[in-house]
Amino acid sequence: MTRELAVDAQGVTKTYGSLRAVDDITIQVAPGEVYGVLGPNGAGKTTFLRMLFGLIRPDSGTIRIFGNTWREAGVGTLAGVAGFIESPRFYPYLTGRQNLEGLAVLDGGTAPGRIDDVLELVDLADRADRKVGGYSYGMRQRLGVAASLLREPRLLVLDEPANGLDPAGIRDMRALVKRLAASGLTVLLSSHHMDEVEEICDNVTIMRRGSVAFHGTIAELRAMAPDPGHALRTSNDTAAVRLAEGHAVRVAVDDEEGGLTVTGPQHAVSTYVASLVAAGIDLRALTPTQTPLEALFFMLTDDDEPRQEAAG
Numbered sequence: 649m650t651r652e653l654a655v656d657a658q659g660v661t662k663t664y665g666s667l668r669a670v671d672d673i674t675i676q677v678a679p680g681e682v683y684g685v686l687g688p689n690g691a692g693k694t695t696f697l698r699m700l701f702g703l704i705r706p707d708s709g710t711i712r713i714f715g716n717t718w719r720e721a722g723v724g725t726l727a728g729v730a731g732f733i734e735s736p737r738f739y740p741y742l743t744g745r746q747n748l749e750g751l752a753v754l755d756g757g758t759a760p761g762r763i764d765d766v767l768e769l770v771d772l773a774d775r776a777d778r779k780v781g782g783y784s785y786g787m788r789q790r791l792g793v794a795a796s797l798l799r800e801p802r803l804l805v806l807d808e809p810a811n812g813l814d815p816a817g818i819r820d821m822r823a824l825v826k827r828l829a830a831s832g833l834t835v836l837l838s839s840h841h842m843d844e845v846e847e848i849c850d851n852v853t854i855m856r857r858g859s860v861a862f863h864g865t866i867a868e869l870r871a872m873a874p875d876p877g878h879a880l881r882t883s884n885d886t887a888a889v890r891l892a893e894g895h896a897v898r899v900a901v902d903d904e905e906g907g908l909t910v911t912g913p914q915h916a917v918s919t920y921v922a923s924l925v926a927a928g929i930d931l932r933a934l935t936p937t938q939t940p941l942e943a944l945f946f947m948l949t950d951d952d953e954p955r956q957e958a959a960g
């Protein structure tokens with residue numbers, strides 16, 4: 649027997665006037681996986697998540713959540729689903745705990761001890777009795793996850809959960825998503841950070857101008873990634889360019905930044921750099937410019953053309 653998909657979105661399209669915000673996309677999320685919808689600003693990620701939550705209707709296509717569609721099940725489609733679009737909102741003059749208590753009442757109550765459990769899970773137990781007005785942005789995001797977890801969802805949907813967070817906030821949010829995934833929760837998140845998706849997701853859809861530019865596993869994505877690039881500074885760039893002959897690297901003068909750029913498989917870059925040193929050329933800097941996956945992301949989502957106009 650096949651397992652029911654957590655999300656089964658087929659051929660979903662949403663237009664705003666002449667703009668195809670989401671253009672015929674198909675996304676399937678299996679129970680238990682962490683699924684990333686990745687794309688640059690304006691790619692259509694939030695529009696897709698809004699349709700999932702029933703906040704807007706697709707023009708065409710179907711969205712099933714645990715087998716239910718909005719047309720057949722109405723708001724019952726969201727049974728077992730929680731999350732937030734953009735940033736969660738709380739009463740700043742109430743404590744984190746009071747906000748959760750209020751939300752639990754509005755949602756029909758919650759099991760005894762559940763509020764303490766979710767506060768513990770999101771690492772806010774020791775700050776629960778402080779007013780939300782004094783919380784950092786990262787703490788509010790985590791309180792948003794806590795609020796979502798109150799209803800013990802099977803599917804958690806997060807829209808760019810690390811957006812606007814400082815490095816410590818990003819680390820905490822990623823650790824939280826990983827903990828939740830390890831507990832068996834299905835997570836669907838949007839992001840515009842390749843490293844975030846690489847670190848925490850099993851499968852990814854990369855969106856570009858409303859359409860699917862890539863769909864597959866992180867391993868498949870890695871296999872497509874180009875060679876890593878490096879910025880190179882030496883004591884003698886002319887000689888360094890000459891020495892590249894016979895090495896499996898491409899070395900070019902960087903007209904914008906100065907110095908050289910070196911592209912090639914990591915081991916070939918290492919051998920080339922060792923040969924520079926052996927030839928008496930001083931190495932002043934060797935800095936990775938983009939990770940292979942970042943380079944692939946920019947290749948797949950490069951957006952210098954106008955958006956697709958809707959027909960008619």
Ligand SMILES: Nc1ncnc2c1ncn2[C@@H]1O[C@H](COP(=O)(O)OP(=O)(O)OP(=O)(O)O)[C@@H](O)[C@H]1O
Nearest residue numbers: 664667669687688689690691692693694695696840
């Ligand atoms: N209500 C709306 N009316 C008109 N255009 C809209 C509306 N909502 C979104 N759009 C447009 O649809 C496109 C996709 O927007 P969307 O917010 O889904 O992108 P996104 O991938 O979530 O981007 P971001 O990372 O900036 O949130 C954008 O060009 C946006 O301007």
